[in-house]
Amino acid sequence: MEKKKKLLIVDDQVGIRILLLEVFSTEGYETFQAANGRTALDIVRTHSPDLVLLDMKIPGMDGLEILKQxxxxxxxxxxxxxxAYGELDMIKEATDLGALMHFTKPFDIDEMRMAVNLQMGEGPASRFASGS
Structure with a gap:
């Protein structure tokens, strides 16, 4: 049996975390959530998620600092x-630090789902790539 891919959702807004947890649990991922940077980094160390959905604006430690760590x-x-903002300078810095892409809130949940599935190597795109 294949190991479930792990997804960490980091956002200080509980509504967004719940929405994303529901969507990605349904997709078959093992999901974790954090409302702040410290919790997020603890989860990263303990569970080593495959992918992190990271909000740019989090009280205490901002998204760029969390991303660096x-x-x-x-x-x-x-x-x-x-x-939630058109922070192009921060988005560029996030990309330089290794973020793959960004979604502006409110985001299209289906686009987010497809992007995550693509990055996790699940879903239609990966099946074509393997030449099956």
Whole structure:
């Protein structure tokens, strides 16, 4: 039996965390959530998620700082940023730090689902790639 892929959702808004947890649990991922940077980094160290959905604006430690520390812990963890603002300078910096892409809130949940499935190597795109 294949190991479930792990997804960490980091957002200080509980509504967004619940929505994303429901969507991605249904997709078959093992999901974790954190409302702040410290909790997020604890989960990264303990569970080593395959992918992190990371909000840019989190009280205490901002998304860029969390992203830096995730990459220090494990460079292979994929990170997708979420932002409520058109913060292009921060988005560029996040990309430079290793974030794959970003979604602006409110995001289209189906687009987010497809992007995550693609990054996790699940879903239609990966099946074609393997030449099956």
């Amino acid at each position: 995730i990459k220090e812990i494990n460079r292979d963890i994929k990170v997708i940023m979420m932002t």
